[in-house]
Amino acid sequence: MLVESMDVAVDGPHGAVLAPTSAQFESGSVTIVDGPPGTGHTAFSLAVAGRLIPSSGRVLVDGEQDAGRLRREVAVVDVPDVSEPDEAVSLATAIGEELAMARMPAGRSHVRDWLTDHGAEQWRRTRVEDVPPDVRIRLLTLLAARRPGVRALVLCCPDRYGASPEAALSVARLLAADGFAVCLQLMTNTLRAVDVPRATLGRTR
Structure with missing residues (x-):
């Protein structure tokens, strides 16, 4: 699977939200996209996942424009104000919701067992905002990858809440x-x- 952002730009009511940007990511590899803090990251995440129509430019998946396929096969992870968990809920609640989205058993015992299996049971009752950032991004990404049909993942700025680039x-x-x-x-x-x-x-190429 190859997803290509070709000169994709997004305009807002008061000017450009995302300046023309070109990037691509494909099966079996990681592409890093950097940029200053702000809404440009969110706009890019949503555009390459088929959830936002660019003002200009194109997003292609395997050489074709197919927003429906992008929505089905690209998961957006922890995008501000879009897919990030409620900071005030417990990690157990957030993981239960993610398990349900992955169509996996999501009862209390299932949440506890899943967290135990992934070395995070100790934070089960911790508010999401207080979970160690490196743990948070790992758990949310692993579960997003379990959603049916997902073949690509977009991780949106986990460093905004303190996750290390290495993690x-x-x-x-x-x-x-x-x-x-x-x-x-x-x-x-x-x-x-x-x-x-x-x-x-x-930046474009």
């Missing part, structure tokens, strides 16, 4: 090794000390 890259690479196409968005400042290839919001 985010680790889970992204783990899923890429399982054949998923993974787009990891991080803020520019986060990547200053990390030497990895990346695309950049507001």
Whole structure:
């Protein structure tokens, strides 16, 4: 699976939300997209997942424009104000919702068992906002990958709540090794000390 953002731009009521951006991510690999904090990251996440129609440019999946396929096969993970969990609920509640979205058993015992299996049972009753950031992004990404039909994942700026680039890259690479196409968005400042290839919001090829 190959997802391509080709000069994709998104306009808002008061100007550009996302300047023309080109990037691509494909099965079995991780693509990093960096950019400054702000709504551009959210707009890019939603555009490449078929959930937002760009003002200009195109998003292709395997060479074709097919927003329906993108919506079915691309999961957006922890996108601000879109798919992020409620910060005030317990981790158990958030995981229960994610298990249900993955069409897996989601009762209390199932949540507890799943968290135990993934080394996170100790945070079961912890509010989402207080869960260690590296744990949060790992758990949410692993469950998003279990949703039926998902073949690609877009992780939107887990560094905004403190996740380290190393932890985010680790889970992204783990899923890429399982054949998923993974787009990891991080803020520019986060990547200053990390030497990895990346695309950049507001740049075209």
